[in-house]
Structure formats: C-alpha cells, structure tokens
Amino acid sequence: MTVLRPDIADSDDVRDGMVPEARADRAAPPPAQETGSTGLIQLHESIAALLASRGQWRQAYQHLRSALDLLYADQTEPPHVPEQLRREVDRLRREHAEAREQSLRDSLTASYNRRYLDQRLVSLLAEEATHPTGLGLALVDLDWFKQVNDTYGHLVGDRVLQRVVELLQDGLPEGAFCARYGGEEFVLVLPGIDASTAVAVCDAARARVEHYPWQQLGPGLRVTVSVGLAHSSPGNRTAAGPEQTLLQADGLLYAAKRSGRNAVAYRQNGRVRLAGAAAGRRAVAEPRAVGY
Structure with missing residues (x-):
C-alpha cells in the first residue's frame, strides 16, 4: 500500500493525482493491527484514487491522510522519510510554483496576463479603503x-511589444x-500611490518609450504610446469595481489618442x-461616456 507521508502532506505536491512511488530504501510500514482497520485504510485509498482520477486533489489528499493516520495510529515514533524522497518533494514543489507563475504570465512579453490582472484588481480595489493614497490604473x-x-x-512587431513592456516596467x-490587456494594450496597476505621483510615473514610462533608440530594430522605426490614467481613492470614489475602473481608463486613453497621441x-x-x-x-478631447 502506498500512502502519503507527513513530509509530503500538501495537496499541491501531488502532481497529476499520483502519489510518489515507494523507494527501495523506504522502510516498509507496519501492518495494521486490526482487520477492520486494514479494510478502512483500503477504503480510504480507493476513494482517494477515484477522487484523484476526477481531478479532486484536495479531497483525495484528505482521504490519504486519513489512511495514514489509521496506519500509524499505534506507533509512538513518526515514520522515517528517506532523504531522497524529501528531495523529490522539494523538486515537485518548485515545479508547481514555476508552473503556477507561468500560468499567470503572458507567453510573449512575460508581463502578467489578463487572468492575473482580473484577480489582483478585485483584491486591490477591495483593500482601497485601507490605503489613503488610492490606486492608479493606466x-x-x-x-x-x-x-x-x-x-x-x-517578428519585429513582437520584439517591439517585448521591449515596450520592459520600458513600462522599468522604475515602477x-x-x-x-x-497585458490584449493585443498591443497593457495595463499599469499602481497601488498605494496618490494621483499626482501616478501621473508622473505614467508620463515617465511614456517618455522612456518615446526616446528609446528604436532604429536598432528597424531603420526609421519610431514607437510611442498613449496612456489613459484613472485614479481611485477613498476621498474620490470614481470607480465601483475593476470593470468600471478599466472603462474610465479606456475613456481617458481615447482622449489621449484624440488629442494627438504620445500623451498621458x-x-x-x-x-x-x-x-x-x-x-x-490646445485641443484636449473629452473621453467617451463611460459612466463618469
């Protein structure tokens, strides 16, 4: 019988629903003392295998822990875990952390993706009341x-996107x-920052893009960005949630475009x-109506 030992008691460590196989140098666990206990252990294992096959890793893990508790109920010493198994568990944890980080990154630019943006905006706007300086969203x-x-x-277009992200992130x-919001649109999220500082951060990022030597990527190439910056603070409630905040930033982006581009x-x-x-x-366009 293969059971999950305490040192690998983390549902995130069970990859693809499989418990690491017992090593040759692992001490064989003592048999259950009672026939009823053995049957219950086997039942927990069977349920765990079924749940794992359905992708319900947390519930499967809980049943494996129950089997483990029954198996070692009469032991006074904790089971010995070979060092090789410990290293394997550490490797699985690292792989899991790396896979999770990659799932939140845009594959081309390595900036965070829309999934991460949506998740973080919900929590940041919920915490806004605790940050008197507010939140900037560009x-x-x-x-x-x-x-x-x-x-x-x-190909050059992809390189431009990658370099623009590097320039936007520099000095945040x-x-x-x-x-990355989609296509050639990106979002800068600036928590815990007042409105005037948010404007300065965004215009510095815009200037870095404008003055970068783009001719290195192609003769005559010039790249600029337009930015719409919305700011929400406890004293100036301009946004009720992530969607409304993004709509306001989009309206201001429209104003920057209509006013000549390369502007915040x-x-x-x-x-x-x-x-x-x-x-x-002289001419500054008004944003599109987005619920101001």
Missing part, C-alpha cells in the same frame, strides 16, 4: 502599431505591475488634462 496602447507590423513584419514603484490623459478637478510635453496642446 491603460497603455501602442500608437499606430498596425503600421509597425505592416512595414517591418510581425514597489507593488506596481504591468499586465488624466482627470483633475473634473477636467481632462494631458501630462508632460503634451500639456501645452
């Missing part, structure tokens, strides 16, 4: 990116992150403004 879109693909090819404050658009005192070098532009 929707970033590459300007004229279709022309980049059409002129230089999709602690706790902030970048996630944000709202201050009820008016849409442009940050940095774009602040001197």
Whole structure:
C-alpha cells in the first residue's frame, strides 16, 4: 500500500493525482493491527484514487491522510522519510510554483496576463479603503502599431511589444505591475500611490518609450504610446469595481489618442488634462461616456 507521508502532506505536491512511488530504501510500514482497520485504510485509498482520477486533489489528499493516520495510529515514533524522497518533494514543489507563475504570465512579453490582472484588481480595489493614497490604473496602447507590423513584419512587431513592456516596467514603484490587456494594450496597476505621483510615473514610462533608440530594430522605426490614467481613492470614489475602473481608463486613453497621441490623459478637478510635453496642446478631447 502506498500512502502519503507527513513530509509530503500538501495537496499541491501531488502532481497529476499520483502519489510518489515507494523507494527501495523506504522502510516498509507496519501492518495494521486490526482487520477492520486494514479494510478502512483500503477504503480510504480507493476513494482517494477515484477522487484523484476526477481531478479532486484536495479531497483525495484528505482521504490519504486519513489512511495514514489509521496506519500509524499505534506507533509512538513518526515514520522515517528517506532523504531522497524529501528531495523529490522539494523538486515537485518548485515545479508547481514555476508552473503556477507561468500560468499567470503572458507567453510573449512575460508581463502578467489578463487572468492575473482580473484577480489582483478585485483584491486591490477591495483593500482601497485601507490605503489613503488610492490606486492608479493606466491603460497603455501602442500608437499606430498596425503600421509597425505592416512595414517591418510581425517578428519585429513582437520584439517591439517585448521591449515596450520592459520600458513600462522599468522604475515602477514597489507593488506596481504591468499586465497585458490584449493585443498591443497593457495595463499599469499602481497601488498605494496618490494621483499626482501616478501621473508622473505614467508620463515617465511614456517618455522612456518615446526616446528609446528604436532604429536598432528597424531603420526609421519610431514607437510611442498613449496612456489613459484613472485614479481611485477613498476621498474620490470614481470607480465601483475593476470593470468600471478599466472603462474610465479606456475613456481617458481615447482622449489621449484624440488629442494627438504620445500623451498621458488624466482627470483633475473634473477636467481632462494631458501630462508632460503634451500639456501645452490646445485641443484636449473629452473621453467617451463611460459612466463618469
């Protein structure tokens, strides 16, 4: 009988529903003292195998633990776990952690993906009341990116996306992150940051993209981004949830695009403004109606 020992008592350590096989140097467990106990152990194992085959790993693990408790109920010393098995468990834990991290990353740019973004925004907005500085959410879109693909090819286009993400992430404050929203759109999430600092962070990221030597990737290549920045704080409740916050950022991104691109658009005192070098532009478009 193969049972899960205490040192591997973690449902995440059971990969694909299989318990690591007993090693040759593992001490054989003592037989159950009673026939009824043996039958109950076998029953727990059978249930665990059935649950594992259905992908219900946590419930399967609980039944294996019950079998283990019954098996060693009369022992005063904990079972010995060979060092080789310990190393195998550590390896499985590392592989599980790496697989989980990869599942939350965009395969092309290595930024976080939409799944991670949706999960984190729910928790961050729920915690907003405990952060007096609030939360900044910036929707970033590459300007004229279709022309980049059409002129230089999709391979160069992919490299542009990868480099843009590196530039966006460079110098982000602690706790902030970048996630791919879809296509050539990305989201910068800036928790625990006031509105003016959020504007400065976004415009610095925009400037890094503008001034990067893109000609290294293709002659005549120029890349800029437009940014729509929404900010939510306990004293200025402009967003009720993740979807509404993203809609507001999208509306401001539209304003940045309509105002000449290569700009950060944000709202201050009820008016849409442009940050940095774009602040001197005379015409500033209003966002699309998204529930302000």
